[in-house]
Amino acid sequence: MTALTTEHARAWADRFVSVGAERNDELTELDRQAGDGDYGTNLRSALRRAAVNLADEPTSPHEVFLAVSEAFLNTGGTSGPLFGMWFREFAKATKGREVTAVVLGEAATNAVAVVQRLGKAEVGHKTMVDAMVPAAEALSAAAARGSTVPDALAEAASAAHVGAASTERLLAKRGRASYVGEHARGVVDPGALTVAYFFDAAATPQS
Amino acid sequence: MTALTTEHARAWADRFVSVGAERNDELTELDRQAGDGDYGTNLRSALRRAAVNLADEPTSPHEVFLAVSEAFLNTGGTSGPLFGMWFREFAKATKGREVTAVVLGEAATNAVAVVQRLGKAEVGHKTMVDAMVPAAEALSAAAARGSTVPDALAEAASAAHVGAASTERLLAKRGRASYVGEHARGVVDPGALTVAYFFDAAATPQS
Amino acid sequence: MSARQFVNDPDEFVSQALEGLQLAHPHLVQVSTDPALVLRTPKDGDPPKVALVSGGGSGHEPLHTGFVGLGMLDVAVPGAVFASPTAYQVRAGIKAADRGRGVLLIVKNYTGDVLNFSIAAELAREENIEVEIVLVDDDLATDGGDDGGPGRRGTAAVVAVEKICGAAAERGASLTELADLGRRVVANSRTMALALQACTHPGQQRPSFDLSDDEVEFGVGIHGERGVGQRSFGPASELVPALAQPVVDALRLRRDESVIAIVNGLGSTHALELSVVHRELAAFLEGIGIRIERALVGSYVTALDMRGCSITLLRCDSTLLELWNAPVRTPALAW
Amino acid sequence: MSARQFVNDPDEFVSQALEGLQLAHPHLVQVSTDPALVLRTPKDGDPPKVALVSGGGSGHEPLHTGFVGLGMLDVAVPGAVFASPTAYQVRAGIKAADRGRGVLLIVKNYTGDVLNFSIAAELAREENIEVEIVLVDDDLATDGGDDGGPGRRGTAAVVAVEKICGAAAERGASLTELADLGRRVVANSRTMALALQACTHPGQQRPSFDLSDDEVEFGVGIHGERGVGQRSFGPASELVPALAQPVVDALRLRRDESVIAIVNGLGSTHALELSVVHRELAAFLEGIGIRIERALVGSYVTALDMRGCSITLLRCDSTLLELWNAPVRTPALAW
Ligand SMILES: Nc1ncnc2c1ncn2[C@@H]1O[C@H](COP(=O)(O)OP(=O)(O)O)[C@@H](O)[C@H]1O
Ligand SMILES: Nc1ncnc2c1ncn2[C@@H]1O[C@H](COP(=O)(O)OP(=O)(O)O)[C@@H](O)[C@H]1O
Ligand SMILES: [Mg+2]
């Protein structure tokens, strides 16, 4: 049973910051097609703050998640505060604990519950929840099977990608995309895709 | 020495009301060419009020002049209040007196003085004063020569017409016409012309 | 025709305006910049009271920043133009406002505001600050029944909530009492608005939508979006009853009932026009036997420079009326 | 883009708006209709004071009708839009206001107003009412030297005259003292205005003049007329010093002097913009060592729906400041 190290957590968060920057235009374009086109602006400012917070050298996975959470809670849009609260559950669940896959599964489960309580979106409403739910389920299932942290996170990433991809054929029921009706069909939800990129970022790059 | 009767004063005022209505378009056109084009509107509303006031059957020349004065003091524009104060001096001078040519000369003299004190216009500034001053002088001179009231008023009318005509070649120094510079040249001042029409109205129509 | 504003960098518009507000009213408010908050200047010896915090996107001034002061808000939390403040910003507002008796959040019903204020409330509760939220959703144009959608928007009734709860807070009402009171005001208020001309965002040259010369946009909100449809332009005596009737219906106001009326300019509506609108409203309500106890006529909840107005009616009783009449001293409302 | 108003018959615009004002503020003002007057609602037991009367053309609201009440005017005499009230109307205002201690007329310098108020003063004096006139002529754009012309127009400084004389009158100042005080305020006030967009008369569709996208009109008055010339549009940080510098120069304000500043919206200027303007003004004055003791930032003297603003500075001393700070309770100004 390996636990998530501070270094791994830090590398994960750093990669998320850089992937978010790389994917910014792509995500904005999705929000433009089925929203109001400011997703990238919101995400960029959150990630910039995250980078600043992370520069303070967090000393535990808890502090890493907290740094990211606070960055999002300091930004706007719908995605900002929801992601902020989502990451906050990761910070809460990991506080003062060894961060096993079980702990991460618990964190992801609590986290999506908070997002759903606040945003009132169900799976199938074409939001970030469509990636968060399967990711949490995959994480918990992997943990129950005794997977290592990297393996469990890789399964979460796959599940999140499948969930994100599933939003393409949906009509939105929540968020601004719900105002554009049929126009949203054929467009992947940027929030869901961001969740998938987040779990991707947990993988150690093949060097 | 005949005096101005109430009937004559009343007929004078009534004729002024009707002449003013007949000449309204002509006067407005002059104000349009060298002012802001509302002269007729202002005059019409004053004369309407005058007609209402005169319907109260004034019992003296004083009351006739007062009826006209109050009508003008209840209307707008620059001409309204100045004519109001001008007529008011006729009312004041005739109060409780036999209205001889001398009294009328005195009234006209006081009246133009008030207009000049308030409006600060001199002869040659292209205003009603250009007709009021010669009319007052002609009235007083005729009275000094012992003229009858009708003769003195006829002389005042001629003098006022000459004064009004003189404004045609002038550049305006007072009032809105002063803002249009050379454009005012060639245009008779409607205020001055109104003074001439007022004295015209004193003549008994040839029937 | 151009549509320019007094502005430097549009990105700094709100923060520079806040500086200006502080400079204009140093005795009433204090502005903090990171995060942006407008705080009531404390007076020594004020007994602790429940604190009132409101906020939302900017562009609606004097709402909310102009309503900080005695008898109204303790803190206003301004976002960027038409954008919610962040959750952390609201939390900072709550913490700055709290004097140990709890904090009432007055929130206009927009997704972003609801989210950020709710999150801030949760975060503050974790720090043992008692927080209650009053959600203001008075805008009839967005009354879609119970379809699980975002619900009615919050518009000018928020002024009544802030005024009435503000007065009750000064008198020592508890947090629970204030939340109940605020909800009662909301339940008894409805608003309807129309635009004669759309608004223009800072730094932009064109209004957010066009109207032909003979139409007005009915049921607009306060963010420059289109309303529920166009109607023919007409004299105030026709437009005003068309606004007021649905409000009367929605509140089921009956003959001999009393209201507080808010005739609100949306930005560029002249004081003379608002007075004419109020005259028509008074005539209309008198015709159906409804009595205006008090009226607030002016531009209080604006949509940048939109031309238009909203009419809010609040069914009132002696309690609400008395609290409405209580003293208030803020930059934008004082009596 | 259209420019429509809430209006019924344009000829009834002012009288209907007055009805609306009365309906909105029954506790503060009373409106009489023939002739049109706005009167302070008398309170029993008020000791007789010198009465303050002002007025002029309508379209500048809240000036003057919104400034009737405790600490400001006793009577406002509104003409038609941009047209002086009549001499008899003003006389009626004087007679209604007089409580035996005389009447101060505060008159903006326009030919029609000067004429009608002067005549009314003469008529009232004949009825043994003591009357003094304070002529307000603060507008620098019309400062043509001593050419015997109509002189500087009266604009936003009139608010300071009404406020300061109003406060002194409440404290029992005599008519002569008030006239001197008013003249002192006028002598120490100058104003400069600019328009970003002209205004539109009631019932009309087009603004009174056009500006291209890159120009602003400098030195406008409050009647929709063109100003002294166009300048390039620019950020507030450039436009505001261009307005304020000539005012500082004209008043010969020097380092370490104090002013009351009025940042006035001309009709359709948003509160956020006025706050930005005030910020720039404060920065500019601070740069040259002039201290703003108090500021009034808002739309107080409008030109219908003109977009633009004026900046008024009043060199102040402790007497003026104290009177400025004294309580006021009117529809549009209260503290
Ligand atoms: N009610 C909701 N619950 C969960 N996620 C939501 C909800 N509404 C919107 N979202 C997510 O937020 C994303 C849009 O974020 P953003 O562009 O920042 O917000 P906004 O819609 O306010 O401009 C969507 O792609 C979707 O994933
Ligand atoms: N200062 C003045 N003194 C005397 N008469 C004047 C003065 N200014 C204008 N007038 C007269 O007033 C007339 C214009 O009146 P009117 O159109 O009612 O006023 P306004 O110019 O205010 O529109 C002019 O034709 C002129 O005779
Ligand atoms: Mg978006």
Ligand SMILES: [Mg+2]
């Ligand atoms: Mg958005």
Ligand SMILES: [Mg+2]
């Ligand atoms: Mg004229």
Ligand SMILES: [Mg+2]
């Ligand atoms: Mg005129």
